[in-house]
Structure formats: structure tokens, C-alpha cells
Amino acid sequence: MQETPNTPAHPQRPGQRHAGDAVATWCRDKLARYIFMAVAFSATVSLLLIALFILKEGVPFIVKVGFKDFLFASEWNPAAGKFGIYPMIIASLWVTLGAMLIGAPLGVAGAIFLTQFVPRSVMRIIKPMIELLAGIPSVLYGFMGVMVLAPFIRNHFGGPGLSLLAASIILGIMVLPTVISISVDTINAVPRTYLEGALALGATRWQSVHMVILKAARSGIIASVILAMGRAVGETMAVIMVAGNAVKIPHSALDSVRTLTANIALEMGYATGLHRQALFATGVVLFVVVMILNSLAMAAMKRKTGS
């Protein structure tokens, strides 16, 4: 019998790896692993670099000036050596709270409605629209707040118009796309079998949504609210334009306030020496605030899914 010249010495079955292939694949895999590790490492290092930089500039200041004269003092007058940021801490907290009171419920409600009670064709138009709004620059919201919202507040509610209320509303609107986008993605990622199972058990659509799907999507929705909260706390330009920036503790939503971020932005270009360190220290405070927020959120998530 004649052997065909091209018959390989070891006939291969489909899917079986040749020995040489296996080595190459193993190398590629190890290489991929190390590349990913290096990338993760460098990303972590960059982020660490920033954190350390801010701490290096800010912490010595807090140590020097002391908690009481920094966090709990009400007078901010750098030229006279007074660095009390208490009014600004209060302002930041209230502005963020107000923004989330508007943005979170509307955003989550919108996400639920859009994913569960709206046909996919409509969704395909609305979702891009909402993501479009995530790209609108904050200065535009700020400018519109100045031109439209502040006069409205001034004429109908009193006060200068540039106020805590204006800032909360504008920020609330600004975080809506973030909350909606991520919540929609999270809810859509819940396996369809969950919904089908609930419906098969006789639940109405709404019952399936709030008893099953939402519970499954909870961690992602909370993540979206946290990211949005982080964005609200850190928003600078829009707040500078509509909040009024007066350094005083607000007694009503119509008062002008200055948030921590606004304070930094307004003075950063001019500050040197101790003043600049004070602004970095403000950054440290913001860092701590965000850390506290995140811890609370993580704890809440753990408690609910713990049982």
C-alpha cells in the first residue's frame, strides 16, 4: 500500500493540542497573566501616587493647625491666617444630600421603568439620549442654572437666587444620567430566568420587579448611586456658578453657600504656602468624606445580602 506523502506522522483529532501548541499556549497564558498583573500594578501605583501626594501636602497642615481650628472653626480668612472650613463642610453635605434626594429616586425609578415597562425599541432611542447627557459639560449646566434657575428661585422664593437650592437642583439633574445608565446596565444583567421564574409563580410584573429583579440588581444600583454621590461631592464648576459661594453656614435652602470644592477652585490659582496646603487639606477632608460614604454603602450592601 502506498502512503500518501502528506500524511502526518501523528494524525490529529479536532481540538487536540499538539505538544508544541501546548507550550506556546502555556507561555501565552503566563505572559497574559503577567501583563495583566503589571497593568493592575501600575494603575494602582498611579492612583496611590495621587493619594499620597495629596496627603503629603495636606496632612502636615492639619497637624500644624489642629482639627478644631480647621474643621470646626467658622472663619475663613487666609490672609489673616484663619482657615476654618466648617461652613463649607456643612454646605457640601447639604448640597450633596439635596442632589441625591433629587437624582437617586428619579434616576432609579427611571432605570426601572425603562428596563421593565418600556418596549426595547423605545429604549434604544432613550438610552443613547441619556448617555448623551452624561457628556454635557458641567459648565453648561452651571450657566443654565445662572440664567434660568437662579432668577426663578429669586423671583418665586426670595433670596439672591444663587443658593443651596439652586446647586442641589442642578447637581441632581447632573447625576441623573450616571444613575440611570449604570442602573439600567445592572438591571439588564440580571438573568432573564429570574423574571420568568417569578412570573411563572404567578407574580405580576411589578411584583417580579420589586421582589426579585431589584434584589438581584441591588448591589449594582447602590454602586451607581455611590458613583453619582461621589460625582456630586466632587462637582466644582456648576456649583461655583450657582451656589453663590458665600462663606457662611446656611440657615435655609435659599442661602448662598460655598462648598469645599468651590473653595478649592476659587483659591487654588492664588494660593501659596500655608494657604495652598490648607486647600490640599480640604482635599484630604473630601477624600475622607468619600471614604466614609463608601464604607457606609459597602456596609449596607453586606448587611442586606448577608442573611
Next chain:
Amino acid sequence: MRVSPKITQAMAVILLGLATLLTVVVLVLIIAFVLKRGVPEISWEFLSTKPKEMGKAGGILPTVVGTVLLPLIAIVIALPMGVGTAVYLSEYTRENRITKIIRFGTDCLAGIPSIIFGLFGYIFFVTMLGMGWSMLSGGLTLAIMILPTIIRTSEEAIRSVPQAYREVSCSLAATSWETVYKVVLPNALPGIMTGVMLGIGRSIGETAAVIFTAGSSLMMPHSLNDSVRTMSVHFYLLAREGISNEKAYATAAVLVFAVLFVNLAAYWMMNRFIAKRSR
């Protein structure tokens, strides 16, 4: 007396619908406001000529270029780093203290105000490293700013890929790398794209950080070392200095279209990618 589930559902749908309607109406009104004031001013000349008289006349070409290049530089740096980190955290490591700390740190850094990044960028890139006010300083700063967001959303997306997919892949003798490349990432792509869109959106809209690092030059950039002005910065400076409200709104309108274009392009790319994979 228990309320019938059907009534509860009707109430819920109405409430949710109203909330969504309110959201959509407000957001649409904002865009309509900008477009109504801005579109009449837009012309081919506006888009393709350089500004004159500090922006009171002429066009916005250099700012268009800046708005394209800065986020591009930021994404080119942040996307591989962000997705790579997310992949490493979810696929190659077990859930331990370190990954929890990294995740926590990432969440925190997502919350640091942009102005602090701007300040860091100014002091570190512009002054200490001597890069000056440049696209490089601006791009690097923006990259660091959006990195946490990309890591977080990529991680969420990767984790939401059902474990079953990975198990099937394993049972077909795929290595971790092949599982990641061929199974996990394609399925996590929509979620990752959300993070990228948010990152690009943030970069395009960022003003304070950009002014401090990329500067606000009105000239056409010729190299990565040149200062450049983005459209957001241009809008901000025109509007706040009261130079020209008409040109400001026009710039804002162009910005809206630019963001729209970016989003549509991303969707198109993603759909093509998904279509190719399912062939």
C-alpha cells in the same frame, strides 16, 4: 384590607412613568435650550476657521481639535489600564484583602473632585516634570481622573458575566487568557463601553482640570507639548468673560453634537463587534 397586586402595579407604573417623564423632559429641555440659541450661529465657517478677537468673531477650529485629542489621549492611556486592572482583579486573583482594598481605593478616588486632579496635574506634570501647559499634561491628568471609573464599571461588567460561561470555557480546555479574551470580555463589553462613555463624557466636559493642565491657548496645536483649548473651556471663558453669548451657545451646541457623535460611533462600533463575534 390588602390592595390588589394589579392596583399596586398600576400605581407603581404610573409613578415610575411620571418620574421617567420628568427626567426625560428636563433633560430634553436643556438640550433644546442650547440648540435653539446655538444652532443659528453654526456654519461651516464657524467650524473650520480660527477664532478672532478673543472669540468674539471667527470660528472654533483649534478648540474642536483640542476636544478630540485630549479625551483621545486620556482613553488611550486609561482604557487598557482600567480594563486590564479589572480583568486582573476579577479573573486572576481570588477575593482577598488586597483586592478589597484596591476596590475600595478605586471607589474613593472616583469621588475626588476634578479640581484636585487639576491641581495635582498642575503641580506634578506642568511644574515638577516640566511638561508645561500641554496636551500631554492634560491628557495624563484626564486619564488618571477617569481611570477609577473605568476600573469600577469594567469590574461590574466582568463580574456580571455568568460564572457558567467561564465553567463551560474551562471544560473546553481553554486557558484563563483565552477565557478572558474570547468569553468574558466580549460579554462584558456593553458594561465596559458604559464606563468608557462616561469617561469620555467626563473628559469632554471637564473644565477646571483642563485649564490648569492643558492651558487655554487659542492656537492650533502642532505637538503634544502645545497648549490647547477644548470647547468646554472655550464656552466657559466666552460665557464668563461676557465676550460673546452667541458664540458661547454655538460652541455648546457643537459640543452637544460632538458628544452625540461619539456616543453613536461607540454604539456602531460595539454593534459591529458583537455582530462579528456571533458569526
Next chain:
Amino acid sequence: MKQVIFALVCGGAIALSSGCGKQRIAVTAAGSTAFQPFAEKLAEQFMAEHSDIAVTIQGGGSALGVQAALSGAAQIGMADLVKLPPEAQALTSVVVARDGIAVVVNNANPAKDLTMEQIRDIFSGKISNWKQLGGADHGITVVSREAGSGTRSSFEQIVKDVVLTKDAIIQDSNGTIRETVIMDENAIGYLSHGLLNEKLKAVTVHGTACTTEEVVAGRYPIVRPVYLLTKGAPTGACKAFIDYVCSDEGQKTIKESGLIPAK
């Protein structure tokens, strides 16, 4: 398809980083945001005549201008302060323009003339209602710049060292102050005289209006100089630009743009 895009991006990046277009000498001027628009115009005209020099103007405020000149981040610092801070003593300074600061109120506001004492009392909060000045019974909304602004420190120094009331609204630029005053009937603020327009009203101070003639004649009291600062005597491209700003042509541009020439 993806490869094509990737290649384009890489190619673009390489092209940009190698610098297409001829090399030009770079001069950066940074500082006063009030002077920035005028500096940009001057730079535009300067570069039309000197195509081998690229002048970039950055903002950031008068104090940043001083810092940038000191640290070398910019070759020229722009500062519009009545009195230069102590650290600026080490820099060489040239006055290139003068700028009057107008005290402005809403068009609907009947106030026409104020004395320096009244201005001081309003901005310090002692006078807090328009009726105390003969106007309607409305609270006064004081609008000011942020603490480090050159405009503000000049204003406060000239208006008898006024200490701003804590209730004052703070805005971050002349333009925003102008918009605020235009829209709020009860507002009062101050801004660069080059930015006045018919939508708001500048009060006369002790009977003197804030116009170019009055400032040049020295009768209008709230005026500050605009300095260009360099580390040591300016040389080369830097010197060329500063000379241009001080030349007849540059000063003519300054006058036509709304500022007041140095002489």
C-alpha cells in the same frame, strides 16, 4: 477595521509628537484673567507680524501670574494689582495699561452716585438695605470676586481697606459678576471698566463717572495698573512681545479694546 483605527491613532500620535509645521520660539504669558482677553488680542496681532514666535496666553489670576514668572512656568507674568506683593519685588515689572474698576448696579436701580464711604459701608455690610440709600425696601445683594483676585484686592485697598461682608456672593470672573448684576435688581458689584455695556449701570463715585477720560485725567479714584512681570530683564522673543505691547501700535489696540493705555 479595528486595525485601521488603531493604525490611524498611532500615526496621528506620532505625527503630532514629532511636531508638524515649522518650529517657533515659544513665549508663554500667564496671570490676570481680566487682562487675558486683551493679551490674546495683542498676541494675535504680534504673531501676524512675527511668524517665528508663538505667544501663548494662559489665565489663572494675578497671583498665579506672579508665581509663574517666579517659577519659570511662564516667561511673562500678568498682574493687575494696585500693589505688587513682596515676592514680586524680585521681578522686573513694566506697566502696560491701566484699568478703571467700575461700581455697577442693575439698570432698574435708581442709585446714581455713591461716595467712597457709602461704597465701603455697602460692601462691608453696614448698609444692607437699599432704602438706607433712598431706594426701595430691598436687601442689597453684594457681589464680589474671590479672595485672590487682582481686581478685588485692588478694589478693597482703594476703597479704604473695606472688609467684605460674609453674606457677599462670590463669583469667579468679571463676566459672571456682570451677568449677576444684570439679572438681580438688588445687586451691586464691581468690574473692569472695559467690560461695561448698556445692560447695566456704573454709578459715579463722588460725582465722577468711570470713563477713559476721567481715568486718564486721574479724577476717577478706583484705578489699577496692569503689570507684565519677568524674571530679570526681558530678552529675545519675550522682549519683542513686551516691546510690542508698549509700542504705539500695541497701546492703540489696548485703547480700542476698552482698556486705558499706560501713558
